Structures are given as C-alpha cells and as structure tokens.
Amino acid sequence: MTPPFIVPPALLSSADPDPLAATGRPLRWGVVATGRIAGTVTTDLALLPDAVLHAVSSREARRARAFADRFGFTAWYADDEAASGYEKLVEDPDVDVVYIATPHAQHHAVAKAALRSGKHVLCEKAFTINTREATELAELARANNLFLMEAVWSRFLPSMNRAWEIAASGEIGTVQWVSADLGFPAPPDPAARIWAPKDGGGALLDLTVYPLLWAWGTLGLPQSVTAVGTLTGDGVDAQNALVLGYSSGAQAQLTSSLLAHSPRTAVVCGSEGWLRADGSINNPSELSVRIGWGDVRTESFDVVGRGYVHELREVTRCIQQGLTESPTMPLEDSLDTMRLFDGIRAQLGVHYPGDRR
Ligand SMILES: NC(=O)c1ccc[n+]([C@@H]2O[C@H](COP(=O)([O-])OP(=O)(O)OC[C@H]3O[C@@H](n4cnc5c(N)ncnc54)[C@H](OP(=O)(O)O)[C@@H]3O)[C@@H](O)[C@H]2O)c1
Structure with a gap:
C-alpha cells in the first residue's frame, strides 16, 4: 500500500506551537491574479511576519492597482501591448516567490514563466490541466533547483493531519471504506471559469482534489478507479462519482458536484470503529470517532486566519531552509493526482482545448 500522509512532526509546519511566528529571513511575494482565492490567500499571507507583499499582477491595470492598494503591495503590473502583467511580475528582481491564482488552464504558462525567471512557485490547485503540463513544471523546477508546490492547503491543517494520524494509529482498526463528498450549486454561467472548457472547468479539477485526500490519506493510492459523471453541453463534468478500489479489498466512494449542496462530510470506516469529519472536508472544524458501539468522542479545531496560514508557512519555511519540495506536499503527489485525473x-x-497542445 502507498503510505498515507504521515509526516514526522519535525517536518510538519502545522505542528509548530505558534503558527504565526517567523521562521527565518523575510520572503518577497508576487501574486498573479486578483480573483477570489488570490484575495483570501493574500489576507492570510499578510498575517505572516516574514512575508513581504511586494507585487501583484492582473490582466487589467485597474484591478492590479486596486488589489495593490487593498493589501499594501509595493508594485503592480498589468497587461499591455508589450507583455502580460505576469510576465513583468516574474521579471521583477525583488520577487522571491510567485503565488499563482489564475484558473487552472493558465497555471502551466505562468508557472513556467516564473520558474524560467528563477522564482520559487506556489501554484493553486488543480496544479495543471493534465499530466504532461505537470511533468514539465516538475522537471523545470528540479532542473533549476527551485521550490515548486501545488497549493493543497488542506494537507497542512492540524485537523487533517490529526485525521490521518487517527486512521494510521489503528484506533478504528483496519480501514475498509471511505466516503467523502463536496458539492455546491455553481451559478450556470457558461463563461465562468468553473464551467469553461478553455479554463479547465468542471467538478473534477475544481473539487475532487478534496474528497480524494480522504481516500489517499487513509488508504493510499487506489489500484482501480471507476468514474461516472454528468457532462454539460460544453463537455465538462457538472458532477462526478468515483469508486476507488484497493488490492486489500478496501474501497472509497467520492462525489463532487457543481449542481447540488452537499454536507461536505468525510467518513472513514474501520473494523473497530469510524472517524467522521464535519464542518467541511477541506477544513474540518470537528473530528468525531466512535469505537464499536461506544460513545462518540469529538475533537474540535480552531482555524488560524482563513486556513491558509499553515500552507503559506510551509512554503516560507521550505524556501528559507533551501528545500525545493515540501515533505508534506511533494511534487510526486501532484503528478499522481494528475495521472488519476487524466x-x-x-x-x-x-477533454480540454489545452490537451491538444
Ligand atoms: N485553495 C483554495 O481553497 C481554492 C479556492 C478557490 C479556488 N482555488 C483555485 O484558484 C484558482 C482561481 O480560482 P478563483 O476561484 O480565485 O477564480 P476567480 O475568482 O475567477 O479568479 C481567477 C483570476 O484569474 C485571472 N484570470 C481569469 N481568467 C484568466 C485567464 N483566461 N487568463 C489569465 N488570468 C485569468 C483573473 O484575475 P485578473 O483579472 O486580475 O487577471 C481572475 O480574477 C483555480 O485554479 C481554483 O481551483 C483554490
């Protein structure tokens, strides 16, 4: 079995007693794009004493300037006839690390430009739209000795690491099946990135990374996957259901939907008991455990900032220490994810237009 996500405490940023303490020399950040997650993550970045908000880029000057003013960035860049905003940002000698918050289909081009300019990179999930793009980025980062990580923030949350720990401890016995769901009805706008084939739209790339964490973190990578999905008229999956099979006989059922509200719950069921995550599967506020027919034990978790602080600290710590990959979220895990998704x-x-390039 592929080992689940157990990281020794000494290598786990989320195990630090003070999640807002500086871990070394300040890093100068460049943020590419000004959308929803760029704003949320930058709000948490501003909490870190060793983060300098240096530059932001947008396709439009108006948005770049507004974002820079909102968070106090020193510089902003936008598209013009000569170059795109992100091309200018990655060439700024005062940027150490680039955070990419564009739609998935643009991750590859932006990350490639950043790595070619000698910048470390934190790239939003889904890492890329396919394995070919992901492999190219991993090879480029490794060849240039630069840090590169997919922003799977949930991997760094104390609640999630506690869940992997409980599953691996044997407390609930041998894990036999896992069920996880993530769904919300996305407004039906065919131009929105979440629905557009050109942006890598659909539930799989946007949502399935989270339900998958629960199967992967407790059972490892599956030996088989059976998928059914509901496609839109434009050919992206509005929702999907996956059955993961394991040579041990264990199985997992994962559902991701852009059509329906879901309780966003994960259940890990073992021969001795079960573990349930409540609140949201990507940021659980509570873990409940029941052994046999005994009482339910509940563990509660506070969220620091919006929940992205732990991932940002990990990037910071790794770069400060000269690491090119995170021990918690290594590149091989992003490549495995993209292979599964392909x-x-x-x-x-x-199929995405970008698959043909
Ligand atoms: N980690 C998380 O919790 C989390 C949550 C949500 C989303 N995400 C990921 O973050 C990424 C962005 O999601 P979002 O919800 O922030 O989307 P969003 O609100 O649509 O923002 C994306 C931004 O990217 C830029 N952009 C849009 N289309 C582009 C294009 N064709 N080429 C280049 N830039 C473009 C735009 O910024 P400008 O107009 O300023 O250029 C836009 O505001 C996705 O990959 C998504 O999966 C992660």
Whole structure:
C-alpha cells in the first residue's frame, strides 16, 4: 500500500506551537491574479511576519492597482501591448516567490514563466490541466533547483493531519471504506471559469482534489478507479462519482458536484470503529470517532486566519531552509493526482482545448 500522509512532526509546519511566528529571513511575494482565492490567500499571507507583499499582477491595470492598494503591495503590473502583467511580475528582481491564482488552464504558462525567471512557485490547485503540463513544471523546477508546490492547503491543517494520524494509529482498526463528498450549486454561467472548457472547468479539477485526500490519506493510492459523471453541453463534468478500489479489498466512494449542496462530510470506516469529519472536508472544524458501539468522542479545531496560514508557512519555511519540495506536499503527489485525473477524464469523456497542445 502507498503510505498515507504521515509526516514526522519535525517536518510538519502545522505542528509548530505558534503558527504565526517567523521562521527565518523575510520572503518577497508576487501574486498573479486578483480573483477570489488570490484575495483570501493574500489576507492570510499578510498575517505572516516574514512575508513581504511586494507585487501583484492582473490582466487589467485597474484591478492590479486596486488589489495593490487593498493589501499594501509595493508594485503592480498589468497587461499591455508589450507583455502580460505576469510576465513583468516574474521579471521583477525583488520577487522571491510567485503565488499563482489564475484558473487552472493558465497555471502551466505562468508557472513556467516564473520558474524560467528563477522564482520559487506556489501554484493553486488543480496544479495543471493534465499530466504532461505537470511533468514539465516538475522537471523545470528540479532542473533549476527551485521550490515548486501545488497549493493543497488542506494537507497542512492540524485537523487533517490529526485525521490521518487517527486512521494510521489503528484506533478504528483496519480501514475498509471511505466516503467523502463536496458539492455546491455553481451559478450556470457558461463563461465562468468553473464551467469553461478553455479554463479547465468542471467538478473534477475544481473539487475532487478534496474528497480524494480522504481516500489517499487513509488508504493510499487506489489500484482501480471507476468514474461516472454528468457532462454539460460544453463537455465538462457538472458532477462526478468515483469508486476507488484497493488490492486489500478496501474501497472509497467520492462525489463532487457543481449542481447540488452537499454536507461536505468525510467518513472513514474501520473494523473497530469510524472517524467522521464535519464542518467541511477541506477544513474540518470537528473530528468525531466512535469505537464499536461506544460513545462518540469529538475533537474540535480552531482555524488560524482563513486556513491558509499553515500552507503559506510551509512554503516560507521550505524556501528559507533551501528545500525545493515540501515533505508534506511533494511534487510526486501532484503528478499522481494528475495521472488519476487524466484517467478519470478519459472515462468521463472530458477533454480540454489545452490537451491538444
Ligand atoms: N485553495 C483554495 O481553497 C481554492 C479556492 C478557490 C479556488 N482555488 C483555485 O484558484 C484558482 C482561481 O480560482 P478563483 O476561484 O480565485 O477564480 P476567480 O475568482 O475567477 O479568479 C481567477 C483570476 O484569474 C485571472 N484570470 C481569469 N481568467 C484568466 C485567464 N483566461 N487568463 C489569465 N488570468 C485569468 C483573473 O484575475 P485578473 O483579472 O486580475 O487577471 C481572475 O480574477 C483555480 O485554479 C481554483 O481551483 C483554490
């Protein structure tokens, strides 16, 4: 079995007693894009004493300037006839690390430009739209000795690491099945990135990374995946259901939906008891454990900032220490994710224009 996500405490940023303490020399950040997650993550970045908000880029000057003013960035860049905003940002000698918050289909081009300019990179999930793009980025980062990580923030949350720990401890016995769901009805706007094939739209790339964490973190990578999905008229998956099979006989059922509200719950069921995550599967506020027919034990978790502080500290600590990959979220895990997603998309019949490049 592939080992689950157990990281020794000495290598786990979220195990630090003070999640807002500086860990070394300040890093100068460049943020690419000014959308929803760029604003949320930058709010948490501003909490770190060793983060300098240096530059932001947007396709439009108006948005770049407004974002810079809102968070106090020193510089802003926007598209013009000569170059795009992100091309200018990655060439800024005062940027150490670039955070990419564009839609998935633009991650590859922006990350490639940043790595070619000698910048470390934190790139939003989904890492890329396919394995070919992900492999190219991993090779480029490794060849240039630069830090690169997919921003799977949930991997760094104390609540999630506690869940992996409980599952691995044997307390609930041998894990036999896992169920996890994530869904919300996205407004039906065909131009929105979440629905647009050109942006890598659909539930799989946007949501499935989170339900997958629960199967992967407790059972490892599956030996088989069976997928069904509901496609839109434009050919992206509005929702998907996956059954993961393991040679041990264990199984997982994962559901991701852009059509329906879901309780966002994960359940890990073992021969001795079960573990349940409540609140949200990507940022649980509570973990409940029941052994046999005994009482339910509940563990509660506070969220620091908006929940992104732990991931940002990990990037900071790794770069300060000269690491090119995070021990918690290594590149191989992003490559494995993209390989799984490519296989699932083939079953669903979802193709992106970028697959043909
Ligand atoms: N980690 C998380 O919790 C989390 C949560 C939500 C989303 N995400 C990920 O973050 C990424 C962005 O999601 P979002 O919800 O922030 O989307 P969003 O609100 O639509 O923002 C994306 C931003 O990217 C820029 N952009 C849009 N289309 C572009 C294009 N064709 N080329 C280049 N730039 C473009 C725009 O900024 P400018 O107009 O300023 O250029 C836009 O505001 C996605 O990959 C998503 O999966 C992660």
